[in-house]
Amino acid sequence: MSKRIEGARRAARIVHALKCPVCGNPVGVEDEGRLLCPENHSFDFAKQGYVNVLTRPACGHYNKELFEARRRIMLDSGLYAPFHEAAADLIREVTLPTDLPSIIADIGCGEGTHLHRVLEELGGLNVAGAGLDIAKEGVQLAARDFHDAVWLVGDLAQSPFADGSIHAILNILSPSNYDEFTRMLAPGGRLIKAVPGAGYLRELREALYSDERRTYSNEETIGLFDRHFRRTETIPLRYTVRLGRAQLEDLVRMTPLSWSPDPKAVTTFLDQETADITVELDLLVGEPRV
Template sequence: MLKKKIDNGRDFLTAHLDLFQCPKCQAEFTAIKGNTMVCQNNHGFDLSKKGTIHFPNHHLTSDYDKEMLLSRRNMIQQGLYAPLETKLTQLIEASRQSETIVDMGCGEGSFVERLKANLLEKNFIGFDLSKDGVQLASDFSDQGFFFIGDVTQMPFQDQSIDVLLNIFSPSHYEEMKRVLSEEGVIIKVIPESGYLKEMRESFYHDNEDKQHYSNEQVYDKFKKDIQLVSEERLTYTYPVFHKDYEDILKMSPIHWGASEEAKEYARKHPFKELTIDVKILVGKKA
């Protein structure tokens, strides 16, 4: 009999309570009482029926809606990022200390679910600003623990996390260095100039400036704040079939700035392949 999501969440927290700290007062959590995490100062955080927790003290908003997240899930589950997942698996396995892996900005949870399938003995945690994303991620509650959280205030103890995954997501390097273990690694994936270029060229066919992307600022910021251990560029194309085209168009923030006319143009001029072009950065505390 399958366990309920809330039971999966409670079991994970019970086994790994020492990873977490209270975001209100930074004290240790001392107990799980019923379905509530309780810290030394008696602040409580309740598990939802989906086995997730809302940690931030403030209200959070995200532009990633359920429709977009589901389109993204469909494409990830079909293997759009399979070569990237293989590289990430290899990097995690190569890390000297990689028991606990956190996906910062996990969206709807597919990267956690797919990496866990390759790394069964590891503990996976995912969090995101998007309530819709975390609710969808709870579909994988037997493979990882998910919560609503903010990269600027992670509810983890100092030096408690072995691997921080940061895949197409914002970073807060001071906070990342605080929670990273001494031998831990940060694995950050950033777009390269060719990433989803067919999509940009279609949505912005009449605006050449928006057809181009540079990761220079993000790359320089990483190197400034983190000790760069290695970097690798990964580029390949993925065949686009008619049945997937609508999901492809909706899966990325690229369409947010496009006019309705541009979106209609993209629908009427389908491209046959999609370029995945990324840089994988591995770093440690400076």
């Protein structure tokens, strides 16, 4: 069976949670591998198994090299393993339906590893994953390698998820649209947003920058969250991971921190066999203020 048809069949399992991003009507999954709504808006699955539901051209800031580096470091180093475990624990606390699969949506999924790892942690539960990102290069990698979720290229502002259809939203180091999150969440569902703490990738910041980018404050991001969602819990994650030379190279490639630093600073940072890298994340857990 082709990846295109496999992707369509995975989408059929969660078709109750999908809508047309153009007109808002429910969609069906056609046997030939496409989404189709009653107004005949049609979205074909690609040969890699994902579906592009963008309604207008979009240009992402991230390229294939960045996503491939992110994939390697997450799979090889366990850089975010404590986050994946914590996110799965939070999802287990949600009251999930018994008749249909519970939908876990990763908004800003990139190349898919976060959602893939969380779904692995949730093995045994009747859950289905859906990953959405505007960057086609990332979603292509996700669909190519991870066959445990529905992968969509789309715009969060015109998301393809139906009202009240998502039981847990993951929003990991990515922009938010709280009106859409509120619309999408099922009763009793929760938003899990990961924001960087002041020490996140501290060693990389300090090596590459000499200005205000050496430090980071998440106060504005947290304040925006609190204005739109009722925060029920905050899970702080603070740990270090030792990375080897090749993983340090991927760390530099995967983060926008390295887009415009001093090239000599990059060379100096990479001229070490190993380094301990700090991961500092705050998991904001909340429900809509309605």
